[in-house]
Amino acid sequence: MNSTVIPIAPKAVVAKPGWTDSWFAVRKELTPRSRVALIVGSFLLPILIWCAFSYLPFVWHPMMRISDPGSVSYFAPDMLVDKDVFRDETKTAKQNGTALPQGSGANPIYLPAPHQVAKALYTAFTTAPERKDGQWLHESLWHSVQIIFWGFLASSVIGVPLGILCGTYNVLSRLTEPFIEFFRYLPAPAFGALAVAILGIYDGPKIAIIFIGTFFQQVLIVANTTRKLDIALLEAALTLGAKKIQLLFRVVIPGILPDLYRDQRILLGWAWTYLIVAELIGTSSGITWFITQQARYKNFENVYAAIIIIGIIGLVTDLLLAALGKWLFRWERSPNKA
Amino acid sequence: MNNPPSLPSHLLQSAAVRDRFTRLKQREVILEVKHLGKQFTSAQGTVTALKDINFKTHRREFVCVIGPSGCGKSTLIRILAGLESYTSGEALLDGEPIVGACAQRGMVFQGYTLFPWLTVKKNVMFGLEMNDHSKTTAEREALQWLELVGLSKFADAYPHQLSGGMKQRVAIARALANQPRILLMDEPFGALDAQTRAKMQSHLLEIWKNIDITILFITHDLDEAIFLADRILVLKAHPGEVQELIEVPVPRPRNFMQITSPEFLATKARLEALIHPPKVEDDDEAQIRPHMIRMARVGDDVEDVE
Ligand SMILES: Nc1ncnc2c1ncn2[C@@H]1O[C@H](COP(=O)(O)OP(=O)(O)OP(=O)(O)O)[C@@H](O)[C@H]1O
Ligand SMILES: [Mg+2]
Numbered sequence: 001m002n003s004t005v006i007p008i009a010p011k012a013v014v015a016k017p018g019w020t021d022s023w024f025a026v027r028k029e030l031t032p033r034s035r036v037a038l039i040v041g042s043f044l045l046p047i048l049i050w051c052a053f054s055y056l057p058f059v060w061h062p063m064m065r066i067s068d069p070g071s072v073s074y075f076a077p078d079m080l081v082d083k084d085v086f087r088d089e090t091k092t093a094k095q096n097g098t099a100l101p102q103g104s105g106a107n108p109i110y111l112p113a114p115h116q117v118a119k120a121l122y123t124a125f126t127t128a129p130e131r132k133d134g135q136w137l138h139e140s141l142w143h144s145v146q147i148i149f150w151g152f153l154a155s156s157v158i159g160v161p162l163g164i165l166c167g168t169y170n171v172l173s174r175l176t177e178p179f180i181e182f183f184r185y186l187p188a189p190a191f192g193a194l195a196v197a198i199l200g201i202y203d204g205p206k207i208a209i210i211f212i213g214t215f216f217q218q219v220l221i222v223a224n225t226t227r228k229l230d231i232a233l234l235e236a237a238l239t240l241g242a243k244k245i246q247l248l249f250r251v252v253i254p255g256i257l258p259d260l261y262r263d264q265r266i267l268l269g270w271a272w273t274y275l276i277v278a279e280l281i282g283t284s285s286g287i288t289w290f291i292t293q294q295a296r297y298k299n300f301e302n303v304y305a306a307i308i309i310i311g312i313i314g315l316v317t318d319l320l321l322a323a324l325g326k327w328l329f330r331w332e333r334s335p336n337k338a
Numbered sequence: 339m340n341n342p343p344s345l346p347s348h349l350l351q352s353a354a355v356r357d358r359f360t361r362l363k364q365r366e367v368i369l370e371v372k373h374l375g376k377q378f379t380s381a382q383g384t385v386t387a388l389k390d391i392n393f394k395t396h397r398r399e400f401v402c403v404i405g406p407s408g409c410g411k412s413t414l415i416r417i418l419a420g421l422e423s424y425t426s427g428e429a430l431l432d433g434e435p436i437v438g439a440c441a442q443r444g445m446v447f448q449g450y451t452l453f454p455w456l457t458v459k460k461n462v463m464f465g466l467e468m469n470d471h472s473k474t475t476a477e478r479e480a481l482q483w484l485e486l487v488g489l490s491k492f493a494d495a496y497p498h499q500l501s502g503g504m505k506q507r508v509a510i511a512r513a514l515a516n517q518p519r520i521l522l523m524d525e526p527f528g529a530l531d532a533q534t535r536a537k538m539q540s541h542l543l544e545i546w547k548n549i550d551i552t553i554l555f556i557t558h559d560l561d562e563a564i565f566l567a568d569r570i571l572v573l574k575a576h577p578g579e580v581q582e583l584i585e586v587p588v589p590r591p592r593n594f595m596q597i598t599s600p601e602f603l604a605t606k607a608r609l610e611a612l613i614h615p616p617k618v619e620d621d622d623e624a625q626i627r628p629h630m631i632r633m634a635r636v637g638d639d640v641e642d643v644e
Contacts, residue, residue, distance in 0.1 A: 235421050236451035236509075240465035241441030241516060250464070254455045331455050333498035 047114065054113035061105035071098035080106060112301040120301035121308065137290060141309065144275060144286035147203060151210025151278070152271045156264065159218035164260075166219060167226020168252055177220065184216035188274055192281040201282035209281060213274035218267050225259045226252060258329040265321050272314050348604040351587045359585055362568060365396040368520055368552045369418065373427035376413055386577035387413045391427070393571055393583060395520070395552055400543075402567035403556045406613060410578030411556045415524050418554065419445045431519060441469050444513030448525040450505045452497040458508050459484065459493040465516040483511040486545060503534040510542070514551065523555045527562070536594065539565055543592060560609045564602055565592055572612050581612055 023034065030038070053060050064086040069075035072089045086103060093100050107113070112120075124137045135143070166173040188209050195205035229252060237251045279288035287306055294302035351359070376388040387410040395401050403411050416422040418429055420439035429436045431443065444465075452461050459480050466476035484490050487507040497505060506526055513521055527535045539562060546553055557563050563570050567586050574581040587601040596602050 230451075232447060232449055232451045233453060235419075235439070236445070236447060236453075237464070237468075238421065238439035239419050239441075239443065239445040239522075240512065241439075241468040242464075243468070246468055250468075251453070255453070257455070329455075331457075331496040331498070333454070 057105040063106045064103040065106040066103045068102035070101035072101045116301040117304045120305040124305050140290040147206050151207045155211045155214040159215045163219045163222025166223035188213035189277045205281045206278040209278035214271050229255045261325050345604040348608040367394050369395040370430040375426035377425045389577035400553045400568045402563035403571045404563045405573030406575050409573040409575035441516040442519050444518035444521045446509045446523045446526040448528045462512045483515045487511045520552045
């Protein structure tokens with residue numbers, strides 16, 4: 001344009017933001033590196049605490065594991081006793097001049113160490129069921145997944161359309177929502193006995209509990225999501241000549257789909273939380289049966305392993321669904337770009 | 339030097355312009371509004387948004403509606419679109435009363451109302467498909483309309499990838515694709531920056547020249563109204579009533595050089611006198627009185643402020 005020398009503005013001195021500034025900036029996306037660090041950290045932290053409790057005797061270890069009973073008649077090798085008891089018995093033995101019991105600090109049986117649980121994660125799958133008609137762990141898990149699937153599917157098949165209709169037509173909303181609002185406060189497990197009476201003792205009542213636990217929330221949440229659709233989109237469609245049924249299928253449903261999908265992911269998580277209660281109803285089955293069996297035989301590392309497996313299944317499903325959603329709804333503007 | 343040049347009256351029209359208006363008024367009436375009134379009843383009481391509105395628009399006419407904030411411009415256009423009911427009077431399109439929204443009356447909104455889940459092309463096809471055109475016809479026509487608004491390249495883009503101006507171009511194409519009798523536009527360029535806005539104005543005039551469409555355009559920008567309109571409907575607030583219907587004496591074809599022409603300035607002076615009368619405060623905004631407190635420190639006088 002012109003060749004006059006433009007004076008260079010003095011470089012602004014920008015204070016380099018410390019990590020507290022960048023990590024605690026309100027609703028700002030983190031850098032990929034710190035995001036990974038935080039994800040790893042969120043799992044590592046509880047594991048480290050668990051390790052500390054398990055491997056550092058001075059942290060907790062309220063029990064003694066007997067290695068040599070000495071002269072104490074009711075002690076046996078590998079027995080766990082309270083530290084107080086052990087101390088008293090040692091004192092008595094000392095006074096009497098008899099052989100002292102030997103042992104080392106240990107945690108109660110219900111807190112196995114990480115390596116024990118890690119081993120159980122593997123052996124639980126490779127150990128044959130104790131009884132011939134029993135189920136392998138993976139069979140129990142598969143049974144649980146099926147209960148969730150059918151319960152959630154049944155709920156969604158009715159709940160999602162009903163929710164969309166309630167969100168679209170005020171008549172339906174006024175007619176159904178007050179009752180649903182009332183019903184959702186009733187705890188699903190309270191219907192256990194009723195479900196058994198009606199549906200028998202096998203899978204029926206379990207699926208029913210998942211259904212009851214999900215359905216009522218689902219209708220309200222989906223209706224709410226539907227109501228949040230920008231009314232201007234509906235008006236635009238009207239001025240383009242859309243009729244009632246077209247409005248529903250060509251505007252309302254595609255418009256809410258991404259939010260509906262997110263709702264479903266959250267609701268699926270809730271369905272899982274009803275699983276254990278559901279499986280206790282009638283004949284205990286699935287992963288719950290496995291957990292209660294193992295707890296009965298005091299194989300707590302197996303109990304922990306089973307709980308962790310449930311967590312992993314839930315998390316992995318959700319991550320997969322999230323990735324699928326991102327791919328399905330490419331047209332959506334990312335909320336941070338807005 | 340500083341004396342304003344004495345302006346001619348805005349009523350003074352050149353022979354060509356006068357002829358044009360005579361011919362325009364002989365064309366068939368597309369939209370007729372008779373004694374139209376609208377009252378909103380809410381918990382706070384009844385608000386008369388519109389009272390006894392009367393006007394006619396002729397075929398291929400470009401009418402702008404202007405008025406202070408809250409005078410009922412949006413209410414009027416929403417009634418004409420069929421999105422709002424009215425409480426008295428009549429609104430007729432081709433002599434038929436307006437009931438409900440339909441493809442006969444296209445609308446472009448101030449906010450962006452493209453369907454975010456559809457590509458640009460599918461957005462334009464939407465109306466055609468709603469009106470039972472086959473997919474192939476709809477697609478062919480949509481591409482033609484996109485060509486017209488200069489967005490063929492973006493046919494497969496999603497709305498969130500477009501700038502504001504581009505979004506409104508698509509919205510115009512989408513409304514026009516249905517070949518409506520009248521195109522209703524509620525401050526369609528209100529959210530755009532000045533430059534984009536100017537471009538969109540010329541572009542809209544180009545489109546209007548080339549197709550058989552009557553346009554009712556709401557704005558609160560006086561220059562925009564004069565630049566675009568054949569006639570300007572000036573509303574006043576509380577209640578919303580027609581204050582004047584001005585025939586714009588600026589000859590067509592329009593260009594931005596005319597902004598300083600005597601006809602343009604005369605019209606603007608008239609509009610200003612109508613919309614910002616020296617004393618009367620009938621603007622919604624005027625009833626909000628900010629109480630100015632000095633918030634700067636005493637003695638903290640930055641040069642050049644005041
Ligand atoms: N749904 C409604 N319920 C009650 N009052 C309303 C409603 N919509 C509009 N009004 C009132 O009607 C009057 C006209 O509103 P309208 O939106 O048509 O004004 P406008 O001229 O478009 O204003 P703006 O220039 O700010 O867009 C206002 O006083 C407003 O408060
Ligand atoms: Mg408005």
